[in-house]
Amino acid sequence: MDYPYLLVAATAPLCWLGCIALYRLFFHPLAKIPGPWLPAVTSLYSTYYDCFYQGGGQYPQKLKQLHAEHGPIIRPVPSEVHISDPEFLDAIYAMRDRNSCSAGGLMVDQSVGLTEDYALHRLRRDALNPYFSAKAVMDLQPILTSKADMLAAILSQHAESKEPLNLSDAFFAFSNDILRSFSFGSDNGLLSELPEAHRQREDLASLLMGVPLQSHFKTPMRFLGGSMTLLQGEPALPAALREMLAFRARARQDIEAVLADKANDRKGSGRSLFYELRDSSLPPHEKTVSRLQDEATLLVMAGTESPAKTLTIASFYMLSLPEVTRKLRGELAEARKQASGSKTSLNSLLVLPYLGAIIHEANRLSFGVTGRMRRYSPTQTLTYTASYGPYKDTTYTLPPGTQMNTVTYCTHTNEALFPDPWRFDPERWLGQSEEVNTRKRCMMAFGKGHRKCLGISLANAAMCLALTALAMYDMELFETDESDVKFKYDNQISQPKRDSKGVRASVRGRLE
Numbered sequence: 001m002d003y004p005y006l007l008v009a010a011t012a013p014l015c016w017l018g019c020i021a022l023y024r025l026f027f028h029p030l031a032k033i034p035g036p037w038l039p040a041v042t043s044l045y046s047t048y049y050d051c052f053y054q055g056g057g058q059y060p061q062k063l064k065q066l067h068a069e070h071g072p073i074i075r076p077v078p079s080e081v082h083i084s085d086p087e088f089l090d091a092i093y094a095m096r097d098r099n100s101c102s103a104g105g106l107m108v109d110q111s112v113g114l115t116e117d118y119a120l121h122r123l124r125r126d127a128l129n130p131y132f133s134a135k136a137v138m139d140l141q142p143i144l145t146s147k148a149d150m151l152a153a154i155l156s157q158h159a160e161s162k163e164p165l166n167l168s169d170a171f172f173a174f175s176n177d178i179l180r181s182f183s184f185g186s187d188n189g190l191l192s193e194l195p196e197a198h199r200q201r202e203d204l205a206s207l208l209m210g211v212p213l214q215s216h217f218k219t220p221m222r223f224l225g226g227s228m229t230l231l232q233g234e235p236a237l238p239a240a241l242r243e244m245l246a247f248r249a250r251a252r253q254d255i256e257a258v259l260a261d262k263a264n265d266r267k268g269s270g271r272s273l274f275y276e277l278r279d280s281s282l283p284p285h286e287k288t289v290s291r292l293q294d295e296a297t298l299l300v301m302a303g304t305e306s307p308a309k310t311l312t313i314a315s316f317y318m319l320s321l322p323e324v325t326r327k328l329r330g331e332l333a334e335a336r337k338q339a340s341g342s343k344t345s346l347n348s349l350l351v352l353p354y355l356g357a358i359i360h361e362a363n364r365l366s367f368g369v370t371g372r373m374r375r376y377s378p379t380q381t382l383t384y385t386a387s388y389g390p391y392k393d394t395t396y397t398l399p400p401g402t403q404m405n406t407v408t409y410c411t412h413t414n415e416a417l418f419p420d421p422w423r424f425d426p427e428r429w430l431g432q433s434e435e436v437n438t439r440k441r442c443m444m445a446f447g448k449g450h451r452k453c454l455g456i457s458l459a460n461a462a463m464c465l466a467l468t469a470l471a472m473y474d475m476e477l478f479e480t481d482e483s484d485v486k487f488k489y490d491n492q493i494s495q496p497k498r499d500s501k502g503v504r505a506s507v508r509g510r511l512e
């Protein structure tokens, strides 16, 4: 072959990439958005922070740093804007459509949480809504209180045995048993088998560690999962991918068991979510095994991991800040007095301000979903005027289709909203002042807008009962410090340092 052809063949791709870079920098509709040039040119910038820099999961922290330098609006990837301004949060999350979220790595494409199309999302969400309402959660009270009683029994056993208790395992078991009873009519009895809860919690943690890689390299990872399993069997796969496949396989078994259980033998006495979906008027293509497998995988994962994490964080600070526990005990004692000595009802716990404030603060520092929850409007043009930074008062036009988001990390550590943001301070949620109302408006732990968390009422009820049980025990932390709970990695949800063993405590005894 002639030399010039070789040269053309070698340089053509480079010229093509150069043209794309020039377009993105100077002619793209978002070309005027401030920020460094590299993320405006290539999404490899975010890949680096998400997957590789300091072990990956570092993009939220980097975005916060970029905002400090460039102001409230930047381009985290070429096709997107990231706006760190509490005043603009509602404008972003009021938007109807959304881009496929950053949880693509969870391999649950057919679940409600990953559904991009507005009408299909509505169909799926409407089918689930009735089982997640505040009233439906009240009907679950017998399950919830029996699991909270089991949690208390575990604390009593550890007070007697003097063995340190891994509270993170106990909360994982508590949330998982509730979620599985609610979903499938029966649970796996993890509260009676804490070593198994420990194993499953660690497995889920390593599965989540693989989410950034699976999100950025979705197709190769899926291909790897398929081909290596066929060629060499599952042990050859990377641990996180293996865990993901195992998690999905368990969800499939659960769904197949529900579909096969025509006589409702395993259903339990109450309503069970997947039995209800099976018998619902959803069209047949929405009730296939693979569709329901995705739904079950997401629900079990989200419904176990997120409340367990918030409880873990709350328990750590309750044990390290005695004043917090003292105030909570005072509030609970008063509620019991009002109930004339009988057990305080779930309804009355749900309105206790200090208990609610502890949950809010633990949710804030759990950060809910830490990935970029993008929204866009296919028709609407938005404008945004920078409220601080080097381009203050400059107005930017965001054309239809512009993907926008604010990561929870930036809002929940915003010093103007939450002074001294890493301090656990339930007081910041008390009262009705304008500041408190603004904080509540900017709370993103459960997401915002029409895609916000379905499980809020269930999670709140379960967390109120668990923390009430916890407050009845005198305990101290065992070989645990703040680094065991503090946000370090964004793996779609926040994770602390890799070698955290969770929150462990020595239980001295039950109060009263």
Ligand code: HEM
Residues within 6 Å of the ligand: 101, 112, 113, 114, 125, 179, 298, 299, 302, 303, 304, 306, 307, 310, 363, 366, 367, 368, 369, 373, 444, 445, 446, 447, 448, 450, 451, 452, 453, 454, 455, 456, 458, 459
């Ligand atoms: C403290 C506990 C929880 C936290 C912090 C939390 C957080 C979140 C967040 C931030 C989202 C929005 C994600 C997005 O916009 O892409 C979400 C969605 C969702 N959550 Fe939760 N969650 C919690 C508990 C639960 C529970 C207990 C369940 C189920 C039983 C659940 C089921 C869901 C579902 C199904 C969605 C998708 C909703 C949709 O896209 O329409 N969550 N959650």
